[in-house]
Amino acid sequence: MRIRELLIGALVVVTPIVTAAQGTPAPKAEQIAAAVLPLPPDFRASARVLGYGADGKLSTLREGKGMICLARDPKAPRFHVACYAESMEPFMARGRELRASGVTSAAEIDTVRFREVKSGKIVMPKFPAALYSLTDGDFDPKTGTAPGARHLYVVYIPYATAESTGLSTKPFGNQPWIMLPGTPKAHIMFTSSM
Numbered sequence: 001m002r003i004r005e006l007l008i009g010a011l012v013v014v015t016p017i018v019t020a021a022q023g024t025p026a027p028k029a030e031q032i033a034a035a036v037l038p039l040p041p042d043f044r045a046s047a048r049v050l051g052y053g054a055d056g057k058l059s060t061l062r063e064g065k066g067m068i069c070l071a072r073d074p075k076a077p078r079f080h081v082a083c084y085a086e087s088m089e090p091f092m093a094r095g096r097e098l099r100a101s102g103v104t105s106a107a108e109i110d111t112v113r114f115r116e117v118k119s120g121k122i123v124m125p126k127f128p129a130a131l132y133s134l135t136d137g138d139f140d141p142k143t144g145t146a147p148g149a150r151h152l153y154v155v156y157i158p159y160a161t162a163e164s165t166g167l168s169t170k171p172f173g174n175q176p177w178i179m180l181p182g183t184p185k186a187h188i189m190f191t192s193s194m
Helices: 002-011 028-035 086-100 106-119
Strands: 048-052 058-062 067-070 080-085 129-135 150-156 177-179 187-190
Touching (some): 067 086, 080 086, 086 106, 086 129
Antiparallel strands (some): 080 129, 150 187
């Protein structure tokens, strides 16, 4: 059960989490270096990066394409950075909007987003879309690494089910499994030990 809780917590993502001095955004170059760290090296230079200014607001730190990376949140208590395929941006951005408006329940955020996907307000990708994240540990700007951080890899396939993918809906050892099957947020979970 603990692994499932950790994975769910990591997926509430895309509310980035941690920072240098709690509450103070790290320098722009450091935010970018940490934000792209979950990605395979060949994707890092071209990713768009969202991070925090002195005003504490999320904005684009670097333009890019293909992947969108979120820098760590200076107000959050732990290190968390995530990158996802830009085709997921409407869904992810809506989650951030809802959190910014004061909605804190992950279930409520998903209820709103699922309703908006169904109505056509949010367009989901037509092809699988990856998400990479690092959680806990901390970013070391001198080495460009995040010692102690846990990797999480996810592939979103909206509305996928166990029947359509041949994947279990429960984690078992190092095997991939499908989480939230049949929903717009259905995704394949991978462990970093695979």
